[in-house]
Amino acid sequence: LRKVTLSLVSVVTEAAARKTPLYDEHVRLGAKMVPFAGWLMPVQYTSIVEEHQAVRNNVGVFDISHMGQFIVDGACARDWLNRMLTNNVDKLDVGMGQYTFLLNERGGIIDDLIVYRIDEQKYLLVVNAARADEDFAWLQNHLNEGRSPCNLTSRSADFGAVAIQGPRTTALFHALFGKDVELPPRNHIRDVPFDTTKVSVARTGYTGEDGIEVFFPADDAAKFWSAVVERGKPLGIKPCGLGARDTLRLEMCYPLNGSDLSPERNPIEAGLGFFVDLAKPDFVGRDALLKTKEFGPGEKLVPFRMKEKGPPPRPHYAVFRNGERIGEVTSGTLSPSLNWGIGMAYVSSAHAKIGAEIGIEIRGQKFAATVEKKPLYRKPAP
Amino acid sequence: MMIPDDWIKREGDKIRVGITDHAQSELTDVVYVELPKPERQVNAKEPIAVVESVKAASDIYAPVKGTVVEVNKTLEADPGLINREPYGQGWIFVLKIDNADELKNLKEATAYKQQIG
Numbered sequence: 001l002r003k004v005t006l007s008l009v010s011v012v013t014e015a016a017a018r019k020t021p022l023y024d025e026h027v028r029l030g031a032k033m034v035p036f037a038g039w040l041m042p043v044q045y046t047s048i049v050e051e052h053q054a055v056r057n058n059v060g061v062f063d064i065s066h067m068g069q070f071i072v073d074g075a076c077a078r079d080w081l082n083r084m085l086t087n088n089v090d091k092l093d094v095g096m097g098q099y100t101f102l103l104n105e106r107g108g109i110i111d112d113l114i115v116y117r118i119d120e121q122k123y124l125l126v127v128n129a130a131r132a133d134e135d136f137a138w139l140q141n142h143l144n145e146g147r148s149p150c151n152l153t154s155r156s157a158d159f160g161a162v163a164i165q166g167p168r169t170t171a172l173f174h175a176l177f178g179k180d181v182e183l184p185p186r187n188h189i190r191d192v193p194f195d196t197t198k199v200s201v202a203r204t205g206y207t208g209e210d211g212i213e214v215f216f217p218a219d220d221a222a223k224f225w226s227a228v229v230e231r232g233k234p235l236g237i238k239p240c241g242l243g244a245r246d247t248l249r250l251e252m253c254y255p256l257n258g259s260d261l262s263p264e265r266n267p268i269e270a271g272l273g274f275f276v277d278l279a280k281p282d283f284v285g286r287d288a289l290l291k292t293k294e295f296g297p298g299e300k301l302v303p304f305r306m307k308e309k310g311p312p313p314r315p316h317y318a319v320f321r322n323g324e325r326i327g328e329v330t331s332g333t334l335s336p337s338l339n340w341g342i343g344m345a346y347v348s349s350a351h352a353k354i355g356a357e358i359g360i361e362i363r364g365q366k367f368a369a370t371v372e373k374k375p376l377y378r379k380p381a382p
Numbered sequence: 383m384m385i386p387d388d389w390i391k392r393e394g395d396k397i398r399v400g401i402t403d404h405a406q407s408e409l410t411d412v413v414y415v416e417l418p419k420p421e422r423q424v425n426a427k428e429p430i431a432v433v434e435s436v437k438a439a440s441d442i443y444a445p446v447k448g449t450v451v452e453v454n455k456t457l458e459a460d461p462g463l464i465n466r467e468p469y470g471q472g473w474i475f476v477l478k479i480d481n482a483d484e485l486k487n488l489k490e491a492t493a494y495k496q497q498i499g
Binding site: 043044310363 | 408413
């Protein structure tokens, strides 16, 4: 079998892939390991569909140790980050985080990330593995632009991290940390004692379910992972790979950098203007975004759903309307929750309206699809 | 990734083709199968069917020159048969062979004989 497309695994480097501190745990569990963004990561343990359902119905755990962690601290940290990032860090109280973008001068997306204010003058940036080195170099080059010196350090090698996601997250949190320990509110981060050490717990995720991301010293990774898997057993936990991570995020229309986002696309085209504060007097890429806002983007990222049961859409398939090519699919899969083909595509703005009829070309044949509203999957009311 | 992928079972002047247990476990969760049109004339190594899992689309090639005489329509409604019974109900198509000598050169025919039974 020749693999024709393998969307999530497209970011493969030739260099020897790095192993996360949880590598041995994955191998022990029989995971299928693949190179992703320079790391050897589990793409699945048993089945993408089973792992996906575990997160929608119970709880799942993902190794996210490959993601990068930077610390920015100093008296100028806030103002400097407001120049580097699109969202407004002034809105962050200590212990809060926000989704934001790192842009180039043309407004193109270098990375999407979460910035947490972890102390009065100290911020944690959690960035994509594929872009971590590039982000760091970019930030370092811009460091001397701040009004007073601030420090930028990469802590990526020091930390392991897991995402615990699913409706039974709260139960697992208490099973791990104790009945009386409080979960941080949505988008908040807090330190919680665990065993003889301390871990950072952030209430966030990439699946559309309730969930947390937990950061711990790399040396404690195996111990923490085993505790999660063990105490999650009565809750139906499954270790989940990148495959399920991709289907879960796509059902929610959360973008994947490298597929839906790139240095050639800006947040307004991507439909993520909500995370850009154009009222800030100055940030890298602002002028370009103001122009896009004024004239309107030529193309927009839209979610779509196939009209009939058929082959699932895949990245790079062409999008048509009335015989004219109007765009390209950036993410596509068979949604395990809907058992239906879904995806996201950049299409010319004239055809980006909800309800617009489009055609996806699959192996020379066009299949009807409809532009939809975000998200593509909504949980049924309990 | 190079994996032994399809199996072939000789049935007189025809061969039945499917994917191996190893291939289905690499793919997992087969969600769609595109079958060749019956009566289609095909050349050796021509991609004539597609097996799609959640993550990937994989081409299935005609092992030899011939004519498609049967396709497994059941897979259209139940593609998961490929995962559950790769060597049985999960077969994909049957080819009538143009030249029986061609079969001799196919490693797969013997490599997977045991599993096919």
